Structures are given as structure tokens and as C-alpha cells.
Amino acid sequence: MKNTKDNKASGIPVPTIRRLPLYHSFLLTIKNKERKYISAPDIANELQIDPTQIIKDFSYLNVKGKTKVGYVTSVLIKILEEFLGYHISRKAFIVGIGNLGSALIKYHRFHNEGMEITAGFDINPEIINTKTNNLKLFHIDQFQEKINETPVDIGIIVVPADQAQKIADLMIKSGVKAIWNFSGTPLSAPDNIIIENTSIDSGLAMIKWKLHENKPLIYKNRML
């Protein structure tokens, strides 16, 4: 009852938010082709999404298209970047500089999307006090000390599953606002801590289920 109104006000569906980076990525390629306008049916055709879904998604951002023409590419890109906060840089610490952690450190797109990884932590003595991709790596015991020097909003967890909760507790105690959890294990945390789980295993579960079942899903455009 109270929630209903609140939601009507903020209003944007979670799946819409998840689609926005894909729109952004696609629109950049359009802009490179110097196309001033892009229409929902054109995007729909490329992205295999229902065109009315796209219009609806954009309408949550209060972008208006022009009948018979579409949207102004550059405006669309700018509004997406503003909404997604690409211009507001958030600092992050990453814990677990193994296979996946190293890949994340080298993922340059985070920088464009407004996240700056400013330090890495591990327990492996071989890599402590070295650098990966120009990022300084410290022992996990220095986490609190380093976050006191330069506070960060986001903690990225890329340690083995059985270590994840411990690292999460440390992050929470140290004052991070959001935890990005790649460990594949769910985390316990107070309500005011933002938790985002990226579970690669869920993706495999979907693939194997779809390979096994031969039934199509009912919603046609389930991209994410």
C-alpha cells in the first residue's frame, strides 16, 4: 500500500535498468556510423527486443522520440550515461586477485562506466606489494588501513566461496556501501548494505535447462 505509491514514483523496473548498458553499448556503434537518428524498430531489429519494450524503457528516462524519425542518438546516449552515472566516478577495492579478479582489474570498461578500482587485496605472498595493470596489491590485513586513507563505496569480492562471507564482514565493518559478489555464494549483510550477486553459474543453469527442455519461454525478449 505504501510501497505501491513509492514505486510508482521511482518506478523504473529492475530489468529495464539491466538493459540500459546494452542499449548504451549498441548506441555507441550507431553514433560511430554518424547516424543522427535511431528508431525503436531499428534498435529492436538489431537487439531482438520488442520495439514497444524499448520505447517503454526509454520513457522511464523521460526521453521523447519524434514520430516517424525516432530518437536523437547523441541525446539518447547522453541521457543513458547520466542515468547510469557514468560521469560520477565511484571508488572500489577488489579482494581476490586470482583468475577472475585479474580479469576484472584489466576490464577497461569499468572506467568508462564510472567505477575506479583503486587497490587490490589478496593473501598470496607472491603477489602482495606487486602491481597488476598498474594497480597496487596489498595483503588483506591492510584493508582497513587502506580504506581509512582513501574511502571507497564499492567492495568487489572474487575470493573462493568459503572465504566470501569473511571478506564481506570485513568490508561492512570498514564502511563500504555496496558489495559486488562474484563468489557464487550468497552473503549475509544488514539491510542498508547493497549486495549485487553476479553468478556465472546461474547462466550455465539457464543454458543447460534450455538445452534440455525444448519449450520456449513465454516472454519473448528475455535478454537478461
Next chain:
Amino acid sequence: MKNTKDNKASGIPVPTIRRLPLYHSFLLTIKNKERKYISAPDIANELQIDPTQIIKDFSYLNVKGKTKVGYVTSVLIKILEEFLGYHISRKAFIVGIGNLGSALIKYHRFHNEGMEITAGFDINPEIINTKTNNLKLFHIDQFQEKINETPVDIGIIVVPADQAQKIADLMIKSGVKAIWNFSGTPLSAPDNIIIENTSIDSGLAMIKWKLHENKPLIYKNRML
């Protein structure tokens, strides 16, 4: 109208499928503690999910719990593994042996979850005809030839965004049934091809949005 019935028959919600690997992962830790039974409220407490959600999820798998006791841990694990097809091994080729591709190759859990990566492909002459983690790496031009020798169901795309569609087309032509796309760009494909997009950028979008907005989501337990 037709769909409604079909769905009632197959019936399992997509978010449920995505949660199953997390349950599985958690239950393994319970089994290690030699706990014969586990109740929905106990799982709920650890995983921060509504207990009735958990009961509902399990009921889709036709697992019955026992009043006042819960579920038999080992049975639950077995049924999850069966449903998720962990015992049926699917072969996969991976294309793009860069930062992320290398991490995926070294991710041992895929093996337990019934996916076997049997060859890797790239264009970088320095790595072609070498091995990573005991996996043979070939030039992308040999993709068709290799898939003819040993057919695979799954193609994993981990190349830069502007190369992704080209690789997808090659995979489709070569007869893969499912494409797992990590490139961050949506792919066009015929309806009979299964596409699963794992977009790390969507995760960051959610985090940044939550950091910016201070409104909680309405569904309490949105883990994925």
C-alpha cells in the same frame, strides 16, 4: 491462451532456475557439516530469502519436505543436480582466450556442473597451438574443422564486442545449439539458437543505481 496452458505444464519460473545453483552451493556446505535435515527457514536465514519462496522453488522440483523437520539434505542435493543436469556433460568451445576467457577456462566448477570445454580459439598467434590449463588452443579459422571432429552443443564468446556477432554467425553455421555471450553486446540469431547473455555491466548498472537512489526495491528478495 495456448501459452498459458503450456507454461502451467512446464511451469518453472526463470528466477527460480537462476536461484537453484545458489541453493546447491549452500547445501553442499550443509552436507559437509553432516546435517541430515535442513528446513526452509534455516536456508532462508542464511541466504536472506523469504522461506516461502524457497518452499515454492523446491515444490517446482516436486521435492516434498517433512513438517517440523524440513528437507533431507542429500535428497535435495541430488534432485537439484539432476534438474540442473550436472550429471549430463555437455561439450563446449570457447572463443577469445584473453583475460576473461582464460579465467573461464580455469574455472573448475564448470566441470562439476556438467560443461566440458574441449577446445579454445583465438587469433593471437602467440597463443595458438599452445595450451592453457591443459586445453588446446587453435586459430579461429580451424573452428569448423574442429567442431566436425568433435561436435559441441555450447559456444562461449569472450571476444571484444565488435567481433562477437561474427563469431556467433560462425558458431551458428557450425551447428552449436547454445551460445553463451560474455561480450556485453547483444547478438542476432535464429529463434532455435539458445542465447544466454552474461552482462557484467548490468551488475555495475544496478550497483550504481542503488548507490544513487536510496529507495529499496519492492520485492525484498531480489538476489539475481
Next chain:
DNA sequence: TTTTAATAAAGAAATATTTCTTTATTAAGA
């Protein structure tokens, strides 16, 4: 200038998913 066709917008409807409510069951304790 008039007509046509392509498009966005807005809202209704359909569908999906979660959460709440009630009931039945049963292990454990009185």
C-alpha cells in the same frame, strides 16, 4: 496540398513472480 505509412505514446491487458494467508501435519515437550 493531400495521402500514406512509419513511428512514438499511452494505457489496457496478459503474463510472471513474489509475498501473504490459511490449513494441515507432526515432532517434541508437558
Next chain:
DNA sequence: TCTTAATAAAGAAATATTTCTTTATTAAAA
């Protein structure tokens, strides 16, 4: 044995999300 409290089950209700339908707008073609 009887009572109590914990639990699962089932279904109703609430909420979220997608898809469909209708309408209005307008660029381009006739």
C-alpha cells in the same frame, strides 16, 4: 496422552513486467 510450536503445502493476493491495442503525430511520397 495431550498440547504446543514449528514447519510445509496450497492457494489467494499483491506486485512487477511484458506485450498488445489504440491513438496521435508527422515526414515523405503522391
